[in-house]
Structures are given as C-alpha cells and as structure tokens.
Amino acid sequence: MSRAPSAPRRGSSTRRRVVTAGVAIVAATSLAACAQSQREAGGGGEGGTLTFGAAGAPDLFDPFYASDGETFRVTRQMTEGLVGFKPGSSDVQPELAESWEHSPDGKTWTFKLRQGVKFHDGTDFNGEAVCKNFQRMFNQTGAGQNNALSYYWIENFGGFADGKTPSLYQACDAPDATTAVVHLTRASSKFPDILGLPSFSMQSPTAMDQYQANNVQAQGDSFVYPEYAKAHPTGTGPFKFASYDESNGTIKLVRNDEYWGEKAKLNELIFRIIPDETVRKQELESGAIDGYDFPNAADLKALRDAGNDVQVRDPFNIMYLGVTQKNNPALQNLKVRQALAYAVDRETLVKSNMPEGASVATQFYPKTVDGYADDVQKYSHDPAKAKQLLAEAGVPNLTLNFYWPTEVTRPYMPDPQGIYNALAEDLREAGFTINPVSKPWNGGYIDDVDNAKADIFLLGWTGDYNTPDNFIGTFFGTPTNRFYTAASPWGEELAAQLKAADGEPDEAKRNQMYQDINRKLMSEYLPAVPLSHSPPAIVTSPRVHGLQTSPLTAEEFASVSVSEK
Structure with a gap:
C-alpha cells in the first residue's frame, strides 16, 4: 500500500490479546507498571534543540485527517493514544489507558485511564474526552467521510454514524472520569492495537x-482545512505545537513542561522539510540538521565513517510486484501470475539492490506476524518454468505495462529505478x-x-501494528481493490475468509485461519508476487543521544538529547 511511511527485532509473534478478560487486564496492568517505572527512571530537561530533516511537508497537523508518514512523524510527538507501542517493538503497551479488559465476546472494551493528565490547553483528559474523540471520528459528514481524509478510520473501523457502511465502532460510554467503555459491533483481531495509530490519538x-x-x-481535488488542523x-x-513557517519549510515544537510523565529532554524539536535525499545528506554533513530518515543504502558506510550514528531497523514491511487483473484478461489466468513469480530472481534482487539485512519474502508479511505459514508454495527463479506456463496459458509473447515510481524512497523500496531495472531484465529473460x-x-x-492503468507495478507496505x-x-480485504474486482472467481471468497479470521476471538483458531x-x-x-522485506535506516549526528528506533518507523523524540557543538 501507499499510505504508510513507513527496527529492532519485534517481540514474540504469539501474543495473547483476545483471550479472557482477566488475563488481558493483568497483562495490561503489568505493562503499565513497567512503562511508568521507565518514565520515572529517566531525567529530563537537558535542553537544546534537535533539527531533523523531513522528506516531505505535512498538509495539516490533525492526525485524524492524515495518512502520510511525514505528518505522523510530527503529530506523534504531540499526541498520544489510549494504547501505544513498546519502544523498539510493535507490541502494544498502555499509554493514556493504564489497563483494559474486554468481554468474553470481544465486543466491549473497558479502559482504565491515567489520572492527572491534561491536554496542552490545560483541560482534563478523562472518560468524557475519550468518548468525545470517538464521537467526533464516528460522526464525520460531508468531506470528512472522504477516503483521502478519514483513510485510517475507513480502513480500520469502516463506516460512520449515518449507517451507509457497516462500522466496527458502535458506541462509547464514560461511567466516570477514569473509565471509558468502547463498544464494537463485532470482535476484531486488530483491537485494541489500532488505537495506537496516530490517527486515533x-x-x-x-x-x-x-x-x-x-x-x-472539499475544494476541487484538494481540501481546505480549519484553523485547528493548521495552527x-x-x-x-x-x-x-509552536509554529509552522511554510516559506522556509520549518515546523517548530516545544517541550510540554506540564507533561504527565517524564518530560522531554529537548527544549525545541524542529523539522526542516528537505525533499531531496542527497540534500538531506549534505545538510547533515554541514551540521545544519542533526538527522534524517531513509538514507540511501549506498551511503551508509560513508555516513558511519564520518562518525554519524546509523541505526538499521529490523524489517517490518513487504515490497511486492503488484498485478492488476481488471483490464488484462491474460493476467486473470493463474498460470500467467505464476509465470511472473517464477521469472523474478528475488535472491539476486535482495543481494544486489537491497540494503544489508533484507530478506526474500515468501508471503505478504514478515514471519514475526501471527499466522505466518512456513509451508506456503515457494517460487524459485526458473525462467524456463515461466516460459512453459506462458505457453500453456496461450500468451508466449505477453506484453505488460510495468509501472515504477520516481521522486520517492520508501522503507521497503530504497531504489525504485534499480529495482525496476533488475525485475524487468528477469521478466524479459522469461519471455515477457x-x-x-x-x-x-x-x-x-x-x-x-x-x-488499474498498470499491468504490473512496484508497491509495498510498512506495518502499522502487529496483526x-x-x-x-x-491488501485483499475487499472484493474490489487495486489487484482484482469482484468478478474474480475468488475475490469475494478471499474477502470473506479475511473477515472471518479477523473476527475470530480464539487466538489459536485465528492463527490457523490466517x-x-x-x-x-x-x-x-x-494476486501479486511478494518480493522482499527491507530494513530501513535512520541516521543522526554524533551529537544526538538516546534515539530509540521503531520497527514501525514511528520514532518518538522525547528521549533524545543533543550535546553542544
């Protein structure tokens, strides 16, 4: 997918989320104590300013209406969810909720909230505020229901209060100031993990x-945002939030001295928008910025040799060769799609075009995610087999429009042109x-x-959470998507299987279903050909200390300090 921005190795792939209420609340309370002890153990207030080179400009600062990594990089420093993610991991831990429990059917979730927490305007965070946030999200109308705005709500919760589309969310109650009860229409494997997404802060x-x-x-193909989202x-x-100077592409945040936990060590956190990766590297070398994300793999050695700290996250992503079946009858033939899988040399692609630590993908997510199957059908590099399958399908000289992107670097796709060149050569060798x-x-x-203008294309996804x-x-949860339509003989079947697995409350059974x-x-x-899992890097100058990387590329800068030049 295109939306996520996209790491130390994640925790155990077997997690006990939808089990009994007692286990859930005990685990959450234990995590809460751990999180609190970590906060109390640190100091804070060392001062200084960190300037980070951002690859793009945010359109707004309201995370609910956002869907891009550069916006979330900024807003996650200012906002928090009921749950968060354990540093260095994709595993859920308490954040604004200290603990939670759920009903046996997985449809009612009771969150016990932290006390003494205030918003930046001095108003109280409490059960009523939680429910007002959910009501705000659920009651979107007009432009607010546009997929370009409420992308993460639509992808994770579904519809809105008007009932035109079913929603996972049903209602929220606040029995008292320290409690919020969220009611769902069905059990879901992704709850409460999704509440850690910036959009639901x-x-x-x-x-x-x-x-x-x-x-x-809405204004043509774009949107006009209110004062809240802009300032x-x-x-x-x-x-x-302090300011955003669009003329020089500078976003300034300042420390919240009234923060409920350990105070940030920095006085100021500045994001400078520098779209060109080469320029970001030059600005780091000159000392104008203190770090940036997704450095070119070819530059990592030079950056380290210059004394910079280059941290390489464990991969929590997937790059795939997408296949559009909607307009090309040949691609609706399974043998042709299998020919594509046999044609590509993923081993060589990973060794030659991906950073150190990348691995060949055999399915559509990393093995650390629940439901990974070790015994899926594998496709080795076999051009002769690919040619045989094309001949059997009656298209031995198939021509395909192969789309690849420019002006972008993604965590899973560090060099789009180089990757395209390698794959195109493989495909031509196999008869395409x-x-x-x-x-x-x-x-x-x-x-x-x-x-659906592309026959085949390069795309991928960095996971938002661990499900x-x-x-x-x-990718495939709706019968109509970028890969195929409901006319595909198995499109609705696959969508139904995915919905059933997501709604299965028994963990062992759910994993077997996946x-x-x-x-x-x-x-x-x-429906596509999985290619690789790639470990994205982040680089900071020797002056920067305490940065904890995230497999979700969701770094928080409160723990960071900067020494004097």
Whole structure:
C-alpha cells in the first residue's frame, strides 16, 4: 500500500490479546507498571534543540485527517493514544489507558485511564474526552467521510454514524472520569492495537470545538482545512505545537513542561522539510540538521565513517510486484501470475539492490506476524518454468505495462529505478515483453495504480501494528481493490475468509485461519508476487543521544538529547 511511511527485532509473534478478560487486564496492568517505572527512571530537561530533516511537508497537523508518514512523524510527538507501542517493538503497551479488559465476546472494551493528565490547553483528559474523540471520528459528514481524509478510520473501523457502511465502532460510554467503555459491533483481531495509530490519538475536545476541527471543506481535488488542523493541534504529548513557517519549510515544537510523565529532554524539536535525499545528506554533513530518515543504502558506510550514528531497523514491511487483473484478461489466468513469480530472481534482487539485512519474502508479511505459514508454495527463479506456463496459458509473447515510481524512497523500496531495472531484465529473460512506465509518486503514479492503468507495478507496505489483518486484510480485504474486482472467481471468497479470521476471538483458531489464507494466497490466488522485506535506516549526528528506533518507523523524540557543538 501507499499510505504508510513507513527496527529492532519485534517481540514474540504469539501474543495473547483476545483471550479472557482477566488475563488481558493483568497483562495490561503489568505493562503499565513497567512503562511508568521507565518514565520515572529517566531525567529530563537537558535542553537544546534537535533539527531533523523531513522528506516531505505535512498538509495539516490533525492526525485524524492524515495518512502520510511525514505528518505522523510530527503529530506523534504531540499526541498520544489510549494504547501505544513498546519502544523498539510493535507490541502494544498502555499509554493514556493504564489497563483494559474486554468481554468474553470481544465486543466491549473497558479502559482504565491515567489520572492527572491534561491536554496542552490545560483541560482534563478523562472518560468524557475519550468518548468525545470517538464521537467526533464516528460522526464525520460531508468531506470528512472522504477516503483521502478519514483513510485510517475507513480502513480500520469502516463506516460512520449515518449507517451507509457497516462500522466496527458502535458506541462509547464514560461511567466516570477514569473509565471509558468502547463498544464494537463485532470482535476484531486488530483491537485494541489500532488505537495506537496516530490517527486515533486523543485530542482536546475543547480546542477542537473552539477551532472548528471538523470544518474541512472539499475544494476541487484538494481540501481546505480549519484553523485547528493548521495552527492549533492540541494533544497530551511531551511536545506542543509552536509554529509552522511554510516559506522556509520549518515546523517548530516545544517541550510540554506540564507533561504527565517524564518530560522531554529537548527544549525545541524542529523539522526542516528537505525533499531531496542527497540534500538531506549534505545538510547533515554541514551540521545544519542533526538527522534524517531513509538514507540511501549506498551511503551508509560513508555516513558511519564520518562518525554519524546509523541505526538499521529490523524489517517490518513487504515490497511486492503488484498485478492488476481488471483490464488484462491474460493476467486473470493463474498460470500467467505464476509465470511472473517464477521469472523474478528475488535472491539476486535482495543481494544486489537491497540494503544489508533484507530478506526474500515468501508471503505478504514478515514471519514475526501471527499466522505466518512456513509451508506456503515457494517460487524459485526458473525462467524456463515461466516460459512453459506462458505457453500453456496461450500468451508466449505477453506484453505488460510495468509501472515504477520516481521522486520517492520508501522503507521497503530504497531504489525504485534499480529495482525496476533488475525485475524487468528477469521478466524479459522469461519471455515477457516489458513496456516501462515511470511517473512521480505524488504526480500520477499512485493514482494510475489505483485506477488499474498498470499491468504490473512496484508497491509495498510498512506495518502499522502487529496483526495479519493490517497486511493482507488491508491488501485483499475487499472484493474490489487495486489487484482484482469482484468478478474474480475468488475475490469475494478471499474477502470473506479475511473477515472471518479477523473476527475470530480464539487466538489459536485465528492463527490457523490466517495460515490457511496465506497458503491459498500463494498457491490458488497469487494476486501479486511478494518480493522482499527491507530494513530501513535512520541516521543522526554524533551529537544526538538516546534515539530509540521503531520497527514501525514511528520514532518518538522525547528521549533524545543533543550535546553542544
């Protein structure tokens, strides 16, 4: 997928989330104590300013309406969710909720909230504020229901209060100031993990009302955002919004001295928008910035030799060769899709075009995610087999429009042109005729892919949280998507299987269901060809201390300090 921005090795792939209420609350309370002890153990207030080179400019600072990594990089410093993710991991831990428990059917979740927490405007965080946040998200109307705005709500919760589309969310109650009860329409494997996403962070109801947070208007193909989203984002986090100077591309945050936990060590956190990766590297070398994300793999040695700290996250992503079946009858033939899988030399691709630590993908998410199946059908590099399958399908000289993006670097796709060149050579060797089509990532590429103009294409996904649904549910969970339509003989069947697995409350049974789906994906369906898992790097100058990387590429800077030059 295109939306996520996208690491130390994640924790155990077997997690006990949807089990008994007693186990859930004990585990959550234990994590809460651990999190609190970690906060109390640290200091804070060392001062100084960190300047980080951002690859892109945010359109707004209201995380609910955002869907891109560069916006979330900023807003996650200011806002917090009921749950968060353990540092260095994708495992859920308490954040604004100290603990939680759920009903046996997995549809009612009771969150015990931290006391004494205030939003940046001085108003109280409490059960009423939690429910007002959920009501705000659920009651979107007009432009607020546009997928480009409420992307993460639609992807994870579904519909809105108008009932036009079913929603996972049903209601929220606040029995008292320290309790919030969230009611779901069904059990879901992704709950409460999804509440750690920046889009579902808690924001001040008072500030949202004062600055008309919901007053977003469509204007042609773009949107006009209210004052709240542009200048008054108000969360509970360790940093507060100070300013955004669009003329020089500088976003300034300042320390929240009233923060409920350990105070941030920095006085100021500045993001400088520098779209060109080469320029970001030059600015780091000159001392103008203190760090940046996704350095080119070819530069890592030189950056380290210069004394910089280069941290390489464990991969929590997937790059795939997408296949669009909607407009090309040949690609609706499983043998042709299998020919693509046999044609590509993924071992050589990983060794030659991906950073150290990358691995060949055999299915559509990493093995650390629940439901991974070790016995899926494998596709070795076999050009002769690919040619045989094309002949059997009656298209021995098949011509394909192969789309690849320019003006972009993704965590899973560090060098789009180099990757395209390698794969195109493999495909030609196997008998395909390749027509290359390149477009800027934000200048037509994603639109063309989503509108089924590409026959095959390069794309991928960095996980938002640790569930199978976040990967294969996102890709294939609806009968109509960028790979195929409901006319595909198995499209609705696969969507139904994914919905059933997501809603299964028994963990062992759910994992077995996902393993079965993964086997079918690689043998009977093969809607795309998984290629690789790539470890994205982040680099900081020797002056920067205390940065904890995240497999979700979701770093928080409250723990960071900067020594004097």
